[in-house]
Amino acid sequence: MSHQLSDISHQTSDTRYQPSGVRNDAAPIGVFDSGYGGLTVLKELVKVLPQYDYLYLGDNGRAPYGNRSFETVYEYTLQCVQWFFEQGCSLVILACNTASAKALRSIQQNDLPRIAPDKRVLGVIRPTTEVIGEYSENGEIGILATKGTVNSGSYPIEIHKFFPEARVYQEACPMWVPIVENNEIDTPGADFFIKKNLHALFHKGPKVDAVLLACTHYPLLKDKIQEHLPIDVKLVSQGELVANSLADYLRRHPEMEQRCSKNGRQQFFTTDATEDFDNHGTLFFGAPVSSTHIVL
Template sequence: MIGVFDSGTGGLTVLQALAHDLPGQRFVYLGDHRHAPYGNREPEEIYQLTVAAVERLFGLGCRLVVVACNTAAANGLRRLQQTWLPSHHPDRRVIGVLVPMVEAITGVPWMADIRTGRHRGEPRTVAIFATRHTVRSGAFVEEIGKRAPEVTVVQQACPVLVTLIEQAAPEAVLRRAVRRYAALLMRQLGGVPPDAVILGCTHYPLISGLFAEALPPGVEMLSQPDITARSLAAYLERHPEFDTADGTDAPPPRFFTTGDAGKVSALATRFYGRPAVFEPIGAA
């Protein structure tokens, strides 16, 4: 099985794209709703919670896990891959949603030797809307800068937006919040529209229309779920040992939560696009 992990429910937008594009793969989803949102926690705590969640998915039989949480990926995925995984589970792998976005923006494969040459495309500006922790980590700025220094990256934190989405706030409330964050971004840019926008939180695709409405016409909006799905398909081609397909459509994904399974299941349909019944799993 392939595990998909998020701090809460937003990762279901990624799972939906994965299941649609890779119908032969068997997926299991884990939401750490007991500790959500991660954006208000300290980096070390985010890392430890991520390790605990990955360990649980390994315990459910997953050999490959997709960290579908930008905050978790930005604050500790590299450390998890380089230190914890080799010493605890050397035969398993963990990947995240941040890498595919960096590759899509820069056109440079993640494993490319960036010391021997950098991508030199047309100068452009990419804007990122994300949680406060993802912005503070600087992960997008750092990794894009290594590979494509001609790309200017401007970040805008969106405090409380995840909470509003999780609470199913009225559209008028969400629209006001998105307009406020879009206005702050445009102020940073001196009124000049960015060439492209990344919705750097898995919750945000649910209100992508509000972002498009709040931004100037013609700004390209990159879909993180779709890009992640394409990236996973390419990864499985390179690493067939993690491919769970057997030539037939896989059964529906299983869903687990560290929180209240009933409440999470009721909310999940909005994110997954169809009923998603969660099972409880003990929290670390």
């Protein structure tokens, strides 16, 4: 089933998330990622909150963000957020760990009050860190992520705010994104790098009993990772956590909820070629994707 542009108009009468109706200027929820990875998050958003409209933007023309500097990630992310605002979006999800780690705070604290005080930008780190401790029995948590996310220290810092006793071990897995993007998932080369990084993680934290995939590409490697994990270790992807957190946010913020349009549509935009985006995107989204090119 294609999710794209399907007009599920009866869902506009679903009032579960419409405490006081829909405003005339309601617009889609913006979902941003540097590339395709955020589509694994969008997939879960559509599953949990199918009634909303979503605009997805992949900054593929400048991806990957993983190893870029703070300044560069901030500059690119802000440009993309402004693009969403120009499309009318009131709520933008940075479905990208690197952007959430390196750009979100500056945008929330410095830019939003100035350029769009009535709009909101949310990330994927807080929705994850406020619940991840509940997946561990002994408080020993493993984080698998890109170099950029690991070096930012965002996950240990944020997890300790919610679970001060947790012991958090991180491992950067810079080969995993190329493995996914080049569809080398089912090769011995993928096995080598997955085993190498898991071995390094458990060398640092031998008692880790909950492992978080803190990169939106990694869910495509989930089966492989599970194969190489001890059986009693829980493996957690972010998409579902982020979707549940957004549902909760919209329940608690009816004024924002009313500004989200509800025709059950998804539209896709990319800063690079649409053909590549559609081919790759379909793999990540799990349903056909048809994108439009934009220049920022």
